[in-house]
Amino acid sequence: MPGNAERIAVLGGGPAGIAAARWLGARGFSPVVFERGGRLGGLWTQGPCSTASAEGLTANTPRAATRFADLDHDEAVAARPSADAISAYLTRYTAGFALGTEIRLRTSVDSVARHPIGGWMVRSTTAATTRREEAFARVVVATGFYAERSFGGLRGADRFTGPGGLVHSSGYRGAAEHRGRRVLVIGGGPAGGAIALDLAGAGVSVALAGPAWLSSPAAHPARCDAALAALCAEGRLLPAPPVASVTTHGVYFADGTAETYDSIIAATGYRPALSIFPPGLEAALVTADGRIALAESTFHPDLPGIAVLGHFDQRGAALPVIELQARAVAYLWSGVAAMPAQARLAESLAAARSGPRPDLAETAARFARLAGVSPPHTHCAAAALMAAGHLVPELFRLAGPDADPRAELVVAREAAALCRRSPVGSAPDD
Template sequence: MQSIIPHIMPASAVAVIGAGPSGLAAARWLAQHGFEPVVFEASGRVGGQWNTGAEHSATWPGMRTNTSRVMTVFSDLDYPEGTATYPRHDQVQAYLEAYAEKFGLARCIRFNSAVELLDRAPGHGWLVRSRQNGLEKAEIFVHVVVATGRFVETSMPEIPGLESFVGSLGICHTKDYRGATVYRGKSVLMAGCSISALEIASDIAFGGAAGVLASYRKQRYVLPKLIAGVPTEHVMFTRAAAMAARMLPPDILAAGMRDKVVSVSGSPAQFGAFEPDANIFAAGITQSQHFLPAVAEGRIGVKPWIERIDGRTVHFADGSRAAPDGIVFGTGYKLSLPWLAPEIGRLLAIDGGHIDLHEHTFHPDLPGLAFLGLYDAVGPTFPVLELQARWVAYALSGIRSMPSREAMQQGIEQARAGRGGPTGIPMNMLAMLFAGNAGVEPRLGNWRQIERALLAGPLSPASFRLDGPDAVADAAERVKAAARAFGCITSEDYTSEEGLMRAIVLPNMQAA
């Protein structure tokens, strides 16, 4: 490919790498503000993880979302009427295809076009080398948005003797799970405490396995998908909670969050799992509707982490042993951008879990290059991706000022300081960060009639269409409808707990 003379693209053209949820959101908002997105998609369909035909898809038959239909959306499109509270993976795929059709994005997408190199162009701009159906291309863009997502390269732990395992079902990662049928009548070890690990362990246990063990390094707190019939994110990931997190000292915040989690879901130890660290930030949070009840029923046993493997025998850290037919690793993914030029990768200091960026998006030494959706969000991601896409589009178009070099350098330092800590970030914190940068966080003084819905209700995408660029007339009614869904916020009368939170955060929100 070195011999190909690059084609210089017009200044209005923006390369977007990836046509999953983040890439589609980026293309939609870039097009809205005068750009001509050119989307590079390695597979033959949009959808990213939700496209079962994509090489890196981690969906499985019968898979449902972990977040509700009200929050697994962008602000311009809802699911068809009658969609269940938690849509199937194929319904999410259909939703993304409908979104692409609504905004005419198909004309912008180059399907079966894999990026093989992103590098600085001589002089100015960015060189994108790609291969589409065997044809090599080289193009120079002024702006590039990297939107390939975080869940591409699987992370497998180093365990002594792992390669010696001889169980009949072998070893796989949750990415390769294709349903419980193959595990019926077999014994299975699930290694890991991620959401997918617990969901798949439950699926196998209720799908007829002879026995299921779950092994992990540390016990996380486990939130259910529903709290008294209301999706968990409607209760936990609110605007008021995000504001409180900014204001309260870390130890008080951790204690309050732990109390809230335990009050709605109990401690894992009550179900027969391990006792998590008292500091919820140290322990971490995961989610599954059925895992802890399955532990309580004896359908799933829990073990500490794997010490070593010797043929069929798995030895655990507490000295116990098991001989499963198969091992499934739910140990997450590495942050991987293998087509980045080495110099750029070194500048970003990508280490598999972290990347040095100002507020997850820009770098002061990489002008014209933006990154979208590479963080580990806890909770619904679609609203967050859309807000970040809007910020990028507004910054590139001049609607909002690009962060100063000094501000970005500070952001890089904060990113570096966070290395070694938990990678998961609550979605409400990310949403309000990006909304503030994009200038679309609602001004509560303008919306007294839906104040409780905005503070204590779900952080619905429509709530970011009330004020600022691209506000829409029906946003308030849609905010109210999202809050009333599932009986969450049906009036403007605060509960005592909500009233206390309001008294704490409202003066700061009004001042901001």
């Protein structure tokens, strides 16, 4: 382990910030975590600010892939963990791996600016309005992809007058308030899928608009979610086409049809929350269409010493990929892995600005290459899990720095379980 004395500011105490603190500390750095809430854990622990806090809501990903590598869930946790179980898990992980880290709760970061002699100046304010200004050699931005709600250009969203209203997924508080209503969930990502599962499981009449595979899961095995597909097969969840616009009492779909609904839940994502940077720096990160453009999904060539975590397509089992990204940053900054050349960073940034966003499996493969922990090409079980998008964290502990002999058993077990599943459920994490 290198003897780094560098203090690194970690902005955000959610899963990405927790993982960053754990792995930076493991490489000898001194991370300082800034968290505006009263506890670590981000959306999973902050109560009324998030979809994750809805009573009874479960993750849309399996237990084996809804965790980090060095700590499993308690044995009593369900196959798809509840929000409470994930919150408890993150609390246990923090207690076990963030020891020695300086954690500043109820502290908001007001701005990050270049320091005149190098590094970065971080200005923060505590709940007691105490203001601080400190210099850090590097900064990890883990403020979360889920910070500012976006309705994704949903046309006519303000016109809907149904009795249940139109709410963002972050305002979902459980199935009880939608009983007896016809509900449309827009968006097939983790939040949309989890909400649709919750509503259908409670007997609510619900349609899900977004994922193309939902109408024909057998034709899209690499994108299929077994639980959602099963509900569709049973007639308890109705697949719907993409939404073209919202009307007073329902929606027009892209195929020209229309339906009326009592409630609409828009799982349409979030906008990047990077207002802590001066306008010039924020403009370097955010594209005209509101996406964050980053080299290797993490860096910007014009912002040396800054790593942005978690701003990638998180549809699927994101926790192992967040941890993998945190490891990559720790390895690159400590010299365990080689930082990509400037030309490579520029090429990656150009692709991020103009090309489609890679899916979660592609992003995981990228971070694994950066960290030097790619699963061996000859490892059949690992290849099967990667192809199916079943990204258990042990995939990235088979080889390279911090390889763990126990990972082999987990990967073999998960690959065997994957083979036993039905063809429709071949990729449970999307």
